Amino acid sequence: MEKDITLAVKDLRKVIGRREIIKGLTFDLREGEVFGFLGPNGAGKTTTIRMLVGLIKPTSGSIEICGTNIEEDFQKALGCLGCIVENPELYPFLSGYNNLLHFARMLPSVGDERIKEVTKLVGLTERIHDKVKTYSLGMRQRLGIAQALLGSPKVLILDEPTNGLDPAGIREMREFIRFLAEEEGLSVLVSSHLLSEIQLLCDRVAIIAKGSIIRTDTVEKLLSNRERVAWRLSPFEKGRDLLAALTPIEDADNQIVLTEFNEQKTPEWNRMLVEAGVSVLEMNRKMPVLEDLFLELTGGETIE
Amino acid sequence: MNKLIQNEMMKLIAKKRLVVIALIIGVLVVLFTYAQYKEVQREREKLGTNDWRTILQQQIVDTTNRLSSNRLSDEWRQQLQISLQQKQYYLDHDINPAEPGAPTFMRIFLENSIDLFIPLMVMVIASDLVSSEHSMGTVKLLLTRPVKRWKVLMSKYITLCLAISLIVAIAGILSFLISGVVFGYKGWEAPILTGFNVTDTGLNTTDVKLLSLWKFLLMDFGLVWFVALVVGTLSFMLSVLINSTAAGMGVMLAALISGAILSNMVSSWESAKYFFMVNLRLTDYMQGSPPPIEGMTLSFSLLVLFIWWAAAMAVSFIVFTKKDVY
Numbered sequence: 001m002e003k004d005i006t007l008a009v010k011d012l013r014k015v016i017g018r019r020e021i022i023k024g025l026t027f028d029l030r031e032g033e034v035f036g037f038l039g040p041n042g043a044g045k046t047t048t049i050r051m052l053v054g055l056i057k058p059t060s061g062s063i064e065i066c067g068t069n070i071e072e073d074f075q076k077a078l079g080c081l082g083c084i085v086e087n088p089e090l091y092p093f094l095s096g097y098n099n100l101l102h103f104a105r106m107l108p109s110v111g112d113e114r115i116k117e118v119t120k121l122v123g124l125t126e127r128i129h130d131k132v133k134t135y136s137l138g139m140r141q142r143l144g145i146a147q148a149l150l151g152s153p154k155v156l157i158l159d160e161p162t163n164g165l166d167p168a169g170i171r172e173m174r175e176f177i178r179f180l181a182e183e184e185g186l187s188v189l190v191s192s193h194l195l196s197e198i199q200l201l202c203d204r205v206a207i208i209a210k211g212s213i214i215r216t217d218t219v220e221k222l223l224s225n226r227e228r229v230a231w232r233l234s235p236f237e238k239g240r241d242l243l244a245a246l247t248p249i250e251d252a253d254n255q256i257v258l259t260e261f262n263e264q265k266t267p268e269w270n271r272m273l274v275e276a277g278v279s280v281l282e283m284n285r286k287m288p289v290l291e292d293l294f295l296e297l298t299g300g301e302t303i304e
Numbered sequence: 305m306n307k308l309i310q311n312e313m314m315k316l317i318a319k320k321r322l323v324v325i326a327l328i329i330g331v332l333v334v335l336f337t338y339a340q341y342k343e344v345q346r347e348r349e350k351l352g353t354n355d356w357r358t359i360l361q362q363q364i365v366d367t368t369n370r371l372s373s374n375r376l377s378d379e380w381r382q383q384l385q386i387s388l389q390q391k392q393y394y395l396d397h398d399i400n401p402a403e404p405g406a407p408t409f410m411r412i413f414l415e416n417s418i419d420l421f422i423p424l425m426v427m428v429i430a431s432d433l434v435s436s437e438h439s440m441g442t443v444k445l446l447l448t449r450p451v452k453r454w455k456v457l458m459s460k461y462i463t464l465c466l467a468i469s470l471i472v473a474i475a476g477i478l479s480f481l482i483s484g485v486v487f488g489y490k491g492w493e494a495p496i497l498t499g500f501n502v503t504d505t506g507l508n509t510t511d512v513k514l515l516s517l518w519k520f521l522l523m524d525f526g527l528v529w530f531v532a533l534v535v536g537t538l539s540f541m542l543s544v545l546i547n548s549t550a551a552g553m554g555v556m557l558a559a560l561i562s563g564a565i566l567s568n569m570v571s572s573w574e575s576a577k578y579f580f581m582v583n584l585r586l587t588d589y590m591q592g593s594p595p596p597i598e599g600m601t602l603s604f605s606l607l608v609l610f611i612w613w614a615a616a617m618a619v620s621f622i623v624f625t626k627k628d629v630y
Binding site: 050053054055056057074075076077078079081083085086087088089090091092093094098101102103105106107108147151 | 315442
């Protein structure tokens with residue numbers, strides 16, 4: 001069964017001066033999914049996001065958040081949306097708590113209870129009464145998310161959420177976003193120019209370049225050549241035949257067998273090989289090459 | 305709306321701007337009080353101590369003698385009578401006319417700070433009210449709430465009005481309290497001349513009357529507050545139009561200073577009277593000093609300032625609700 005559509009964008013355009021910056025974007029977000037917005041710098045990701053949250057007026061096209069058109073009823077539409085546009089810039093001279101209080105006052109019926117709840121959710125309870133200027137970037141990022149979650153939104157929009165975070169912070173953020181989508185049922189729109197990140201985080205991806213969406217699909221489908229495992233086995237022939245009985249072999253030369261990678265099954269295959277007396281000299285997980293796909297689709301525009 | 309104003313107040317207080325302004329006013333008042341005190345001392349040395357009562361008595365006798373003469377024009381007679389009343393009051397209440405009490409100091413301070421000092425203080429708050437949200441980037445959070453944009457701006461404007469009232473009150477209270485330490489707190493009832501009309505034929509004194517100082521001060525406060533509000537609204541508009549606080553402040557400062565300079569040299573350029581900055585010295589009309597450009601009156605200046613205010617409000621709200629935020 002298809003899940004409910006929480007954000008629907010139809011033929012969105014923005015013309016500045018004579019230049020058409022956004023050339024008719026159409027996509028939807030469904031409940032509980034993380035949707036990636038992938039494109040090189042200057043492709044129009046940020047402009048699109050700013051139109052979604054009401055900072056920029058679209059030239060034409062419609063944006064519906066939870067079934068409410070943003071231009072017809074701004075208050076109702078924005079009521080079920082939480083967002084961070086670019087870096088979470090909060091008031092550095094106020095404490096974290098006062099920042100949350102500030103934004104809570106701008107929402108209908110968000111009380112002290114909810115502030116405490118989101119503070120706990122992002123793990124800032126201990127430092128919440130310190131001034132924001134004493135926070136690390138990771139803490140600011142978390143406070144930004146807390147602020148976005150205050151109004152219990154159905155849709156969460158995060159522009160480059162891992163910008164400037166260290167690897168541990170990126171990982172933490174990723175897990176948190178997955179948690180929000182899976183456990184809380186939020187629709188999350190994430191933009192990024194980093195392939196690896198989108199790949200790990202998102203259920204579906206839209207690839208955008210020069211103001212148009214080139215392709216929208218699930219991550220798995222986009223990666224027509226999925227993750228694979230390269231096996232180096234001894235003895236080679238015996239191992240290859242054994243594996244061939246378990247899973248289709250994609251390639252087998254230079255003493256290396258390539259098979260599909262599957263979280264559940266691959267360790268099983270490994271065990272069976274070992275039990276049959278085949279030594280596994282090397283198991284190497286090969287990351288997929290979304291990069292190649294991207295370059296192909298965008299016609300060679302570079303990304304990081 | 306109340307909650308939004310609470311928010312703006314919280315930010316204003318956290319920035320400690322009002323404390324800084326109060327400190328600046330306090331320091332300046334101390335300086336001016338000292339200067340005034342020096343002046344009083346010099347006067348005293350010139351006249352010899354303690355004989356101001358005799359001098360005043362002598363003056364009263366002189367004036368009464370002149371009034372008994374029947375060769376006086378009515379107008380002149382009226383003026384003499386007013387001046388006699390004023391001198392009699394000083395004598396009766398034991399006030400040295402050369403030594404102001406705190407209320408008089410407050411009046412002088414207000415009248416001299418109306419066109420530059422108070423507007424400057426107001427500018428400190430008004431000019432970054434909107435533009436600082438841009439430079440901090442918080443405008444993106446502020447405008448993505450389920451609140452209409454005009455409401456966000458209105459809450460900021462109301463906060464500005466409150467801050468302006470507070471600044472004017474601080475200026476009044478501090479100048480009264482600090483100068484009173486030196487000059488004493490007496491003199492609320494001291495009479496002061498007002499009601500001059502500048503007409504084509506010269507100064508018209510038919511409506512001149514004596515007013516208690518406290519009533520006069522109330523009018524002064526009203527005028528200062530109005531000027532502060534107009535200047536505040538104009539800086540507020542610049543803050544909406546220009547995302548850089550420094551640039552907005554620069555423009556406003558240039559306008560204020562050019563006003564002070566223009567007032568001294570535009571008497572022949574008549575259309576300059578429609579600039580807001582030459583119309584700021586409203587309290588001068590009360591004292592009967594000639595306006596910088598012929599044809600300017602209190603009501604004319606009030607009208608010009610009101611039109612500038614209305615235009616600034618319209619521009620601020622239209623631009624803020626329509627513009628794309630990058």
